[in-house]
Amino acid sequence: xxxxxxxxxxxxxxxLAVVAVRAPDLLLAVITxxxxxxxxxxxxxxxxxxxxxFTEAVVGAGATTVLFLxxxxxxxxxxxxxxxxxxxxxxxxxxxxxxxVLGVTSGLPRWGDPTSAPATHVSPRYLVRxxxxxxxxxxxxxxxxxxxxxxxxxxxxxxxxxxxxCWLLLTPRRR
Amino acid sequence: xxxxxWVAVGLLMLGxxxxxxxxxxxxxxxxxxxxxxxxxxxxxxxxxxxxxxLPIVSGADVxxxxxxxxxxxxLMLTAIVVMVATSGVALAILIRLYARYGSLEEDVxxxxxxSDEADPA
Amino acid sequence: xxxxxxxxxxxxxxxxxxxxxxxxxxxxxxxGHYSPGGGFQAGVILGATYILLAxxxxxxxxxxxxxxxxxxxxxxxxxxxxxxxxxxxxxxGGTFLDYSRLPLPVTPVRARYFGILFIETGVTLxxxxxxxxLFCRLGEQESNR
Numbered sequence: 001x002x003x004x005x006x007x008x009x010x011x012x013x014x015x016l017a018v019v020a021v022r023a024p025d026l027l028l029a030v031i032t033x034x035x036x037x038x039x040x041x042x043x044x045x046x047x048x049x050x051x052x053x054f055t056e057a058v059v060g061a062g063a064t065t066v067l068f069l070x071x072x073x074x075x076x077x078x079x080x081x082x083x084x085x086x087x088x089x090x091x092x093x094x095x096x097x098x099x100x101v102l103g104v105t106s107g108l109p110r111w112g113d114p115t116s117a118p119a120t121h122v123s124p125r126y127l128v129r130x131x132x133x134x135x136x137x138x139x140x141x142x143x144x145x146x147x148x149x150x151x152x153x154x155x156x157x158x159x160x161x162x163x164x165x166c167w168l169l170l171t172p173r174r175r
Numbered sequence: 176x177x178x179x180x181w182v183a184v185g186l187l188m189l190g191x192x193x194x195x196x197x198x199x200x201x202x203x204x205x206x207x208x209x210x211x212x213x214x215x216x217x218x219x220x221x222x223x224x225x226x227x228x229l230p231i232v233s234g235a236d237v238x239x240x241x242x243x244x245x246x247x248x249x250l251m252l253t254a255i256v257v258m259v260a261t262s263g264v265a266l267a268i269l270i271r272l273y274a275r276y277g278s279l280e281e282d283v284x285x286x287x288x289x290s291d292e293a294d295p296a
Numbered sequence: 297x298x299x300x301x302x303x304x305x306x307x308x309x310x311x312x313x314x315x316x317x318x319x320x321x322x323x324x325x326x327x328g329h330y331s332p333g334g335g336f337q338a339g340v341i342l343g344a345t346y347i348l349l350a351x352x353x354x355x356x357x358x359x360x361x362x363x364x365x366x367x368x369x370x371x372x373x374x375x376x377x378x379x380x381x382x383x384x385x386x387x388x389g390g391t392f393l394d395y396s397r398l399p400l401p402v403t404p405v406r407a408r409y410f411g412i413l414f415i416e417t418g419v420t421l422x423x424x425x426x427x428x429x430l431f432c433r434l435g436e437q438e439s440n441r
Contacts, residue, residue: 050332071266079199090196098188112225124239139245162260163426
């Protein structure tokens with residue numbers, strides 16, 4: 001049953017992405033991007049990745065849409081319908097990259113296999129020892145904050161730097 | 176067959192095509208968001224195990240095959256936050272470009288930059 | 297300029313919802329150990345409450361409640377809190393980011409628990425400050441144009 005729900009949501013996701021990309025009006029594109037982010041978080045929730053789904057719901061469906069709308073308010077809603085001369089190059093690049101990645105995925109282990117390499121390398125150690133070593137039942141939090149603490153430190157610095165950069169870029173000018 | 180991966184790859188191609196082929200800078204930012212979320216979807220598909228429950232353990236006896244893989248979840252949390260940071264800076268640059276050159280189409284901006292350099296006024 | 301929303305329903309709803317949402321953000325931060333949640337989600341919810349305030353009551357309310365340089369300083373304080381927790385581990389005799397050696401009067405396993413809590417608080421501050429700054433700056437109209 002959850003496979004059916006997942007399949008239906010994936011179809012909806014692709015439709016929303018196509019609408020967001022091909023919309024002639026930028027406001028429609030931004031709102032559809034918000035809906036796309038929300039359906040994406042639903043898909044991750046159905047797949048069981050609840051931490052990630054929570055973050056995507058607040059960030060992708062909430063914050064990103066508001067920021068895009070704020071940017072849209074200060075720029076223009078229209079886009080020129082003329083096609084770009086680069087579109088054949090773009091098609092070739094996209095198809096080439098997609099083909100290469102698909103070629104790789106055919107060599108990946110069967111979807112959902114609990115004995116595949118990503119599932120048996122170091123993650124079982126985190127799952128088995130998280131309660132005894134860090135007193136944290138949520139393995140994702142303990143991996144994020146304790147076992148892989150360096151990544152999270154640098155990533156916090158990245159997001160703060162982005163905020164700082166945006167603050168400096170958009171200092172209001174007085175003419 | 177690994178059908179779910181195909182959707183992630185399809186979205187990846189769509190995002191990449193949008194970033195290159197569309198001339199409007201805001202559309203490029205939309206394409207970038209689609210591209211980034213497609214990559215996160217692909218990565219999370221690697222973490223799924225059949226009939227597994229959330230990676231929240233309880234009690235002492237833990238069979239790792241019955242829980243989802245927590246490592247990709249943690250890495251993708253980082254990726255989502257970096258996504259919003261990138262979008263924020265991209266939109267800030269967009270706004271500056273529009274305020275300076277009056278348009279969000281990349282060819283119009285390129286023309287105006289070239290004419291600015293040829294004739295600094 | 298984002299103006300005060302005309303509808304009384306929206307204003308009342310936001311007035312009731314904002315403290316609840318901020319409390320929920322604190323809950324998500326504190327319960328990140330036991331259920332899906334943690335620092336990032338809490339930070340984004342906290343930032344979103346301020347954005348909601350601006351959308352319902354107008355930009356001037358946000359400018360009154362948020363002092364932008366102080367907001368940036370709070371974000372930096374969050375990152376600093378994270379780094380200092382790592383250094384405090386070194387002060388106890390371990391390596392950088394080794395929470396089991398934090399100078400707290402608890403067992404090393406519990407010290408790692410508290411270390412995670414401290415750094416998640418730092419992350420929350422950093423992410424919330426960034427979101428508020430992004431919205432403040434992106435949503436400003438130019439003055440004197």
